[in-house]
Amino acid sequence: xxxxxxxxxxxxxxxxxxxxxxxxxxxxxxxxxxxxxxxxxxxxxxxxxxxxxxxxxxxxxxxxxxxxxxxxxxxxxxxxxxxxxxxxxxxxxxxxxxxxxxxxxxxxxxxxxxxxxxxxxxxxxxxxxxxxxxxxxxxxxxxxxxxxxxxxxxxxxxxxxxxxxxxxxxxxxxxxxxxxxxxxxxxxxxxxxxxxxxxxxxxxxxxxxxxxxxxxxxxxxxxxxxxxxxxxxxxxxxxxxxxxxxxxxxxxxxxxxxxxxxxxxxxxxxxxxxxxxxxxxxxxxxxxxxxxxxxxxxxxxxxxxxxxxxxxxxxxxxxxxxxxxxxxxxxxxxxxxxxxxxxxxxxxxx
Amino acid sequence: xxxxxxxxxxxxxxxxxxxxxxxxxxxxxxxxxxxxxxxxxxxxxxxxxxxxxxxxxxxxxxxxxxxxxxxxxxxxxxxxxxxxxxxxxxxxxxxxxxxxxxxxxxxxxxxxxxxxxxxxxxxxxxxxxxxxxxxxxxxxxxxxxxxxxxxxxxxxxxxxxxxxxxxxxxxxxxxxxxxxxxxxxxxxxxxxxxxxxxxxxxxxxxxxxxxxxxxxxxxxxxxxxxxxxxxxxxxxxxxxxxxxxxxxxxxxxxxxxxxxxxxxxxxxxxxxxxxxxxxxxxxxxxxxxxxxxxxxxxxxxxxxxxxxxxxxxxxxxxxxxxxxxxxxxxxxxxxxxxxxxxxxxxxxxxxxxxxxxxxxxxx
Numbered sequence: 001x002x003x004x005x006x007x008x009x010x011x012x013x014x015x016x017x018x019x020x021x022x023x024x025x026x027x028x029x030x031x032x033x034x035x036x037x038x039x040x041x042x043x044x045x046x047x048x049x050x051x052x053x054x055x056x057x058x059x060x061x062x063x064x065x066x067x068x069x070x071x072x073x074x075x076x077x078x079x080x081x082x083x084x085x086x087x088x089x090x091x092x093x094x095x096x097x098x099x100x101x102x103x104x105x106x107x108x109x110x111x112x113x114x115x116x117x118x119x120x121x122x123x124x125x126x127x128x129x130x131x132x133x134x135x136x137x138x139x140x141x142x143x144x145x146x147x148x149x150x151x152x153x154x155x156x157x158x159x160x161x162x163x164x165x166x167x168x169x170x171x172x173x174x175x176x177x178x179x180x181x182x183x184x185x186x187x188x189x190x191x192x193x194x195x196x197x198x199x200x201x202x203x204x205x206x207x208x209x210x211x212x213x214x215x216x217x218x219x220x221x222x223x224x225x226x227x228x229x230x231x232x233x234x235x236x237x238x239x240x241x242x243x244x245x246x247x248x249x250x251x252x253x254x255x256x257x258x259x260x261x262x263x264x265x266x267x268x269x270x271x272x273x274x275x276x277x278x279x280x281x282x283x284x285x286x287x288x289x290x291x292x293x294x295x296x297x298x299x300x301x302x303x304x305x306x307x308x309x310x311x312x313x314x315x316x317x318x319x320x321x322x323x324x325x326x327x328x329x330x331x332x333x334x335x336x337x338x339x340x341x342x343x344x345x346x347x348x349x350x
Numbered sequence: 351x352x353x354x355x356x357x358x359x360x361x362x363x364x365x366x367x368x369x370x371x372x373x374x375x376x377x378x379x380x381x382x383x384x385x386x387x388x389x390x391x392x393x394x395x396x397x398x399x400x401x402x403x404x405x406x407x408x409x410x411x412x413x414x415x416x417x418x419x420x421x422x423x424x425x426x427x428x429x430x431x432x433x434x435x436x437x438x439x440x441x442x443x444x445x446x447x448x449x450x451x452x453x454x455x456x457x458x459x460x461x462x463x464x465x466x467x468x469x470x471x472x473x474x475x476x477x478x479x480x481x482x483x484x485x486x487x488x489x490x491x492x493x494x495x496x497x498x499x500x501x502x503x504x505x506x507x508x509x510x511x512x513x514x515x516x517x518x519x520x521x522x523x524x525x526x527x528x529x530x531x532x533x534x535x536x537x538x539x540x541x542x543x544x545x546x547x548x549x550x551x552x553x554x555x556x557x558x559x560x561x562x563x564x565x566x567x568x569x570x571x572x573x574x575x576x577x578x579x580x581x582x583x584x585x586x587x588x589x590x591x592x593x594x595x596x597x598x599x600x601x602x603x604x605x606x607x608x609x610x611x612x613x614x615x616x617x618x619x620x621x622x623x624x625x626x627x628x629x630x631x632x633x634x635x636x637x638x639x640x641x642x643x644x645x646x647x648x649x650x651x652x653x654x655x656x657x658x659x660x661x662x663x664x665x666x667x668x669x670x671x672x673x674x675x676x677x678x679x680x681x682x683x684x685x686x687x688x689x690x691x692x693x694x695x696x697x698x699x700x701x702x703x704x705x706x707x708x709x710x711x712x713x
Binding site for chain 1: 396519664
């Protein structure tokens with residue numbers, strides 16, 4: 001199978017390209033013009049790797065890049081910049097990709113979304129967040145990333161409804177791995193300090209190599225004739241998820257934690273609700289506060305919830321290869337220079 | 351009956367135009383004068399988002415189709431500069447008035463041609479000179495008009511922005527901004543601001559001596575230029591006037607400062623962090639005026655700090671002048687009076703930009 005991977009030069013994309021090559025597929029990696037092929041590391045020497053250089057915000061070059069492709073894994077998205085910057089990269093980029101897939105006749109798509117699309121305020125603390133959890137239908141006060149990913153999912157749904165298309169959408173939780181051990185679910189930055197909001201909430205984590213496996217499994221099965229993945233939404237989190245406290249303890253020896261101030265979740269929740277009510281009452285909700293002081297965004301990052309990967313295991317036949325300790329060890333180990341197709345079984349946990 | 355407005359181009363600046371048309375700015379409800387009717391963008395998703403968010407009745411990916419079906423009274427053209435002449439011509443010939451983002455045309459002759467098209471079609475066309483209508487600039491002009499600064503001798507306008515940073519829209523190497531194709535490259539996006547502000551703050555001056563140094567200090571091949579240092583000397587009703595126009599991509603902080611110096615005093619502001627500092631004769635007499643200026647400007651600076659913090663909290667950016675300009679425009683259209691930016695204003699600004707660019711051609 002020839003699989004085109006957008007965002008292949010990114011943190012997750014490199015792992016997905018590696019996993020696809022290890023599984024014996026031909027990988028066409030989409031890199032942006034400014035990205036040197038060296039971002040792919042040792043993969044560049046793999047004879048099964050092809051590189052397509054383009055920017056998804058423009059349709060130029062997309063049709064050519066899709067020639068001969070069986071399945072697309074669409075990872076590319078913007079995580080920073082203002083709303084219009086993220087809209088162009090995430091929404092217009094997806095729009096261009098889907099239009100080109102239609103023109104070339106590429107029918108199979110693994111669309112990568114995010115846990116950010118859920119409506120966290122609609123869930124009570126301790127509830128199970130699974131694929132049936134409600135989406136945020138009024139995301140005006142969520143961050144740009146959540147807002148643009150929600151629009152992107154609408155594009156996926158429209159595409160899935162067109163005859164002959166096979167679309168599965170994966171929603172990974174927070175992906176961690178090399179250079180990405182400290183993440184936004186652990187605290188909110190205030191200048192040089194980090195507010196560590198809560199300590200007992202379970203983290204919806206997935207290790208980069210684990211989620212990469214899930215994406216490749218989805219790519220192998222979508223459009224396979226059974227139709228069992230068509231139109232499915234699948235959440236991706238690892239087994240045995242740690243709490244914030246457990247995770248911070250696990251990375252304490254290997255990742256430099258920023259100076260932090262612990263704040264209990266209930267106190268922060270109360271303070272932001274109070275601020276929000278005041279904002280609504282006094283100035284009609286027009287004041288804009290830092291993200292962690294907006295209830296919608298605070299809940300999305302720090303609310304204690306439960307998670308499941310049962311559907312991913314059932315539909316994809318996926319099992320996370322690496323547990324927390326092993327994943328952290330791999331994240332800080334010296335980068336491998338071996339060819340991508342060499343086995344990694346020796347490093348697998350358990 | 352309110353005018354039907356359409357917006358073509360739903361990128362970043364459209365947020366300001368659409369917010370105004372939807373009645374969501376400090377101006378408030380404008381529904382009696384104008385209604386957001388339709389939007390268009392090459393991206394269907396972008397057009398659909400804008401229509402849904404701001405309440406337009408229809409979204410298109412083809413301006414021609416929008417013009418034929420919706421027959422708007424006014425079209426806001428907010429697309430990249432290299433498309434302005436073509437799209438504005440389409441709108442005028444379809445019977446719509448045009449409000450266009452700057453620079454409306456790449457050159458003075460192009461603007462003469464476009465105004466000719468508007469006249470032939472009996473339609474109105476106006477370029478956005480938005481910062482002219484910012485409160486601080488209007489206060490400076492009012493002080494000048496009242497003679498508080500005396501006769502105008504010098505105007506300095508300085509913009510400092512890190513445009514070469516690859517994380518900015520101008521510095522993005524992956525999908526280069528269309529503005530790079532303009533004669534002055536990225537700086538072309540700012541020359542119109544320089545020109546109309548200078549002409550507005552020191553009216554009636556003809557600049558017959560223009561020296562402009564265009565540079566590319568960054569060495570970034572994406573950029574034609576990233577630095578402009580221009581000196582202009584002209585004759586006005588009150589004698590010679592000097593002007594300095596400066597675009598700088600290397601210095602911090604980000605600024606858009608304007609300073610006007612006259613025979614009696616000076617005034618300065620910053621569009622990005624508005625304040626108004628005025629050093630001029632006070633009623634306490636010449637001996638105490640320096641002290642009065644210090645105290646009054648200190649108080650003014652403090653209150654500006656508080657106001658700017660409030661603006662940040664309330665998500666008010668430097669575009670209050672744009673909203674004000676659009677309000678004046680639709681009021682003028684409703685009453686049949688002159689638009690706030692005249693053809694003369696547009697032509698004078700364009701001629702000044704061309705004069706700066708002539709220096710680029712002969713350097």
